[in-house]
Amino acid sequence: MDVSVSVSVSELVTWFTAHNGIFDRSALTFAQIDGLGWGALALRDLQQGHTLFSIPRHLTLSTRTSSLPSLIGEADWKRHGLHIGWSGLILCLMWEAAQGSSSRWSTYLASLPITFNTPMFWSSEDVEQLRGTAIIERIGREQAENDYLNKVVPLLKNRTDYFGDEHANLHYSLEAYHIMGSRILSRSFQVEAWSATYNVDTSQTPPHEDPEMSLDKHSPQALDDNSSDEDEDKDSDDGENDDPANVAMVPLADMLNARYDCENAKLFYEEHFLRMATTRSIRRGEQIWNTYGDPPNSDLLRRYGHVDQVPLPCGGSGNPADIVEIRADLVMSSVGAKCLQQASPRSSERIDWWLEEGGDDIFVVDFSAELPEELTSFVRLLMMSDPEWAKTKRKSKLPKPKVDDAVLSVVADVLRRRLAEYPTTIEDDEALLGTEKEKPIPLNVKNAVVVRLSEKRILGNLQRAVTTRLGGDPSESKSSVSSRKRKADGTDADGHRAAKR
Numbered sequence: 389m390d391v392s393v394s395v396s397v398s399e400l401v402t403w404f405t406a407h408n409g410i411f412d413r414s415a416l417t418f419a420q421i422d423g424l425g426w427g428a429l430a431l432r433d434l435q436q437g438h439t440l441f442s443i444p445r446h447l448t449l450s451t452r453t454s455s456l457p458s459l460i461g462e463a464d465w466k467r468h469g470l471h472i473g474w475s476g477l478i479l480c481l482m483w484e485a486a487q488g489s490s491s492r493w494s495t496y497l498a499s500l501p502i503t504f505n506t507p508m509f510w511s512s513e514d515v516e517q518l519r520g521t522a523i524i525e526r527i528g529r530e531q532a533e534n535d536y537l538n539k540v541v542p543l544l545k546n547r548t549d550y551f552g553d554e555h556a557n558l559h560y561s562l563e564a565y566h567i568m569g570s571r572i573l574s575r576s577f578q579v580e581a582w583s584a585t586y587n588v589d590t591s592q593t594p595p596h597e598d599p600e601m602s603l604d605k606h607s608p609q610a611l612d613d614n615s616s617d618e619d620e621d622k623d624s625d626d627g628e629n630d631d632p633a634n635v636a637m638v639p640l641a642d643m644l645n646a647r648y649d650c651e652n653a654k655l656f657y658e659e660h661f662l663r664m665a666t667t668r669s670i671r672r673g674e675q676i677w678n679t680y681g682d683p684p685n686s687d688l689l690r691r692y693g694h695v696d697q698v699p700l701p702c703g704g705s706g707n708p709a710d711i712v713e714i715r716a717d718l719v720m721s722s723v724g725a726k727c728l729q730q731a732s733p734r735s736s737e738r739i740d741w742w743l744e745e746g747g748d749d750i751f752v753v754d755f756s757a758e759l760p761e762e763l764t765s766f767v768r769l770l771m772m773s774d775p776e777w778a779k780t781k782r783k784s785k786l787p788k789p790k791v792d793d794a795v796l797s798v799v800a801d802v803l804r805r806r807l808a809e810y811p812t813t814i815e816d817d818e819a820l821l822g823t824e825k826e827k828p829i830p831l832n833v834k835n836a837v838v839v840r841l842s843e844k845r846i847l848g849n850l851q852r853a854v855t856t857r858l859g860g861d862p863s864e865s866k867s868s869v870s871s872r873k874r875k876a877d878g879t880d881a882d883g884h885r886a887a888k889r
């Protein structure tokens with residue numbers, strides 16, 4: 389990701405402190421870090437619990453703090469659907485940028501990146517490298533364009549009192565819409581409403597250093613103090629599950645990079661300030677890392693434009709949080725091929741029932757090489773005889789996730805089909821990465837290869853376990869392909885987070 393150079397970091401920090409931001413200049417500095425863009429470095433040894441900087445809530449940029457929604461009026465804002473999804477916040481960012489120096493955030497906005505390494509901006513040839521991963525269908529470029537055309541453009545045309553003829557202006561172009569949307573995707577936090585009694589012109593009591601205060605577990609897109617665990621599993625980048633008014637740009641907090649399991653600082657939410665504080669001791673010269681929630685590389689690439697490669701427990705490097713998604717329709721095809729009598733249309737009634745009972749239409753496999761219980765249960769549902777199905781329906785209980793050879797044989801077929809969805813084999817990708825030193829690979833292609841290779845390895849691990857079990861290898865214990873139960877909080881037994889969809 390390139391960073392706009394129209395404002396220097398020192399200008400940004402000066403702007404921040406001039407607006408009541410508190411910044412410990414003796415503790416950290418921002419610097420360009422090879423391959424990561426800007427990042428924060430410790431200037432001296434820091435203890436756990438040290439406050440690095442504090443952002444006054446009025447300096448966060450959201451539909452609550454921008455004046456645009458109230459200027460337009462609630463009725464018109466809602467009539468154009470700007471209270472749903474991110475289009476309202478994107479328009480606020482465009483509006484604030486268009487106000488130039490009269491906007492409170494002009495210096496901040498001028499410091500933000502204008503180019504991104506996310507697939508949203510890739511050529512179609514590069515996107516093709518992602519075939520087989522779940523990224524392609526989630527890039528969201530078309531949806532963003534629809535929102536722009538159907539929500540934003542009509543408002544620009546209807547409210548010339550505020551926008552004049554400016555909809556033809558670069559500040560309100562489709563390209564600007566994508567840039568602002570990508571800034572939100574890679575840098576925003578979840579910040580819930582707070583008491584509006586705060587006076588932005590009076591200096592506030594400095595924030596307390598209370599390590600027990602609530603903290604952001606998932607920043608950017610972090611959650612505010614009174615969010616429940618249930619909320620944490622909601623996707624915040626599809627704009628549908630969360631209140632978009634809670635999505636906010638948080639100056640300076642969004643300058644911190646993240647890497648799997650490296651987090652040493654977090655944002656703590658206090659009444660009038662958001663406080664960035666260390667969560668571990670940090671040595672002088674070390675990078676200060678925030679957390680993005682340690683998502684799989686597919687999500688990292690889609691939202692942030694990079695991938696994590698750290699040492700894996702099983703050897704080599706990669707992202708231990710990687711997962712592969714298997715669609716229910718693929719499972720249905722395999723069951724249909726194995727047990728012709730169960731093919732649709734009869735299975736469609738069972739699918740509807742499965743979804744009504746809370747079953748998902750995506751099954752998630754990770755590095756554990758264990759079958760997800762939901763997948764086993766789903767295969768059993770599709771394979772049952774009509775009398776068994778009638779009984780299951782009557783009892784309103786999902787089938788027990790019991791693994792037997794019939795289930796394994798379907799799963800083996802599912803895995804074979806799933807692996808065939810990628811454009812290349814594991815060996816092709818390993819060869820490509822293996823010769824990278826002699827033949828450098830363009831960044832987008834390399835990132836795509838890292839994502840798909842890891843996914844194929846995960847599928848390959850499970851495939852080997854299933855084949856061994858089917859072949860009756862006595863050295864393989866039955867548990868090697870036992871079903872893995874995901875806990876209700878969306879994590880599995882090892883605490884890995886379930887796929888966000």
Ligand SMILES: C[S@@+](CC[C@H](N)C(=O)[O-])C[C@H]1O[C@@H](n2cnc3c(N)ncnc32)[C@H](O)[C@@H]1O
Pocket residue numbers: 389391423424425426427501574575608641642643644645646647691692693694695696
């Ligand atoms: C919240 S911003 C962090 C500040 C950013 N580096 C900048 O220059 O403004 C998130 C972006 O930083 C970059 N980034 C963060 N962590 C990274 C990492 N571990 N490896 C590579 N890039 C990273 C990605 O471009 C990501 O979209």
